[in-house]
Amino acid sequence: MHELSLCNAIAATVTDHADGRPIRSVRLRVGAFRQVVPDTLRFCWSGRIADTELAGCRLDLVEVQAVVTCRSCSASTTLSEPMLVCAACGGRDVDLVSGEEFLIESIEVDAVAEEPV
Numbered sequence: 001m002h003e004l005s006l007c008n009a010i011a012a013t014v015t016d017h018a019d020g021r022p023i024r025s026v027r028l029r030v031g032a033f034r035q036v037v038p039d040t041l042r043f044c045w046s047g048r049i050a051d052t053e054l055a056g057c058r059l060d061l062v063e064v065q066a067v068v069t070c071r072s073c074s075a076s077t078t079l080s081e082p083m084l085v086c087a088a089c090g091g092r093d094v095d096l097v098s099g100e101e102f103l104i105e106s107i108e109v110d111a112v113a114e115e116p117v
Contacts, residue, residue, distance in 0.1 A: 002036075003036060003037065003040045003041045003043075003044045004044045004047075004048065006036065006041065006044075006102075007041065007044045007045045007048040008048060010026060010028065010045075010059075010104060011048055011049065011052075011054055013104060014026050014054075014057075014104065014107045015053070015054070017107060018107065018109045021109040021110050021111070021112065022053070022109065022110045023054055023057045023107055023108070023109050024056075024057060024058065024108040024109065024110065025057060025058040025059070025060055025107070025108040026057060026058070026059050026060065026104060026106075026107050026108075027060045027062065027104070027105040027106045027107070027108075028059065028060065028061050028062065028102075028103070028104055028105065029062045029064055029101045029102070029103045029105050030061055030062070030063055030064065030101065030102055031064045031066065031098060031099040031100045031101035031102065032063070032064065032065055032066040032079070032082070032099045033066050033082065033096070033099040033100050034099075034100065034101070034102050036102070038061050038063060041059070041061065042059060042061070045059040062105065064098050064099060064101050065078050065079070065098065065099060066078070066079040066082070066096065066098065066099025067079070067096075067097040067098045067099060068084060068085075068086060068094040068095060068096055068097060069094065069095050069097050070086035070088060070089060070091050070093065070094050071091070071093040071094065071095065072086070072089055072091040072093050073086060073088055073089040073091065075087070075088035075089065076097065079099070084096065
């Protein structure tokens, strides 16, 4: 389950960028070819942030479908299966246009850092 490692990396990255401000949410783009199970990622996130400065931080996932453009027929098609094949002509000479993303798109933070207690 590499989702826990991904959550650790996400938590470290957003914490660094928040400059001590409380983080409300993280928006993450995940491509279909990234082999990430969204429900598992959400589960690992909730466990990773429990009892930390990120407690209550929402993880919003944007799931990006895999799209290819065929070099033979120029069709752009969304893949329904994880196979790099043009749905229009069956050709295998395709360029993957989307589906490999794994990107922190945005973080929502409070405007002011919390005062130390």
